[in-house]
Amino acid sequence: MKKIGIMGGTFDPIHAGHLIAAETAREQADLDEVWFIPTADPPLKDRAPLATGERRVEMVRLATQGNGSFRVLDIELKRGGVSYSIDTVTELRKLHPGHAFSYIIGSDRINDLPRWHRIEELSKLAGFIGLERPGEPLRLTWLPDFLRDSLTLAKMPQIGISSTEIRSRFADGRSARYLVPEPVYAYIRGLGLYGSSIDD
Secondary structure (H helix, E strand, O other), X not given: OEEEEEEEEOOOOOOHHHHHHHHHHHHHOOOOEEEEEXXXXXXXXXXXXXXXXXXXXXXXXXXXXXXOOEEEOXXXXXXXXXXXXXXXXXXXXXXXXXXXXXXXXXXXHHHHHXXXXXXXXXXXXXXXXXXXXXXXXXXXXHOOHHHHHHEEEEOOOOOOOOHHHHHHHHHHOOOOEOOEOHHHHHHHHHHOHHHOOXXX
């Protein structure tokens, strides 16, 4: 049985922190692969992604193309609407019955787990690999027992990079080079995404 980690998110844009999180989880949780699944409409965020789904998928493909253990799936974008994890993992288990799935999440999302849609049912279908992020301490005692039992913790290097900061840098004309992989940087600049200048 293959062990698969799921990296969900808007990836608006994908950045070095996402890739380090995925590789950290793959290594520490002994995963066979990590599947990146960009969301259509994230349920716990108050704004829609700025880049289109097609462009976000392409940025993830560009970012992960050099790692044979990483895959990109667009199943949530094809499904459309609000991207609930329970729907995604149910579909994945039907398509890949010989795989075991775990969601890779940062400490901010660990604290939000009780708010996830049909979370108790989800916890029976997939595990969770929790990575600590800078300035966001884990509050595991607040979690119900069924979530603590489903959670595996992994130590991640403390890297404070966010998509919000990267979008702000592009909009302000500041450099975001090395915060995103070089092919993603070129793609953003080439299309003028996030208010970036098209000329180099």
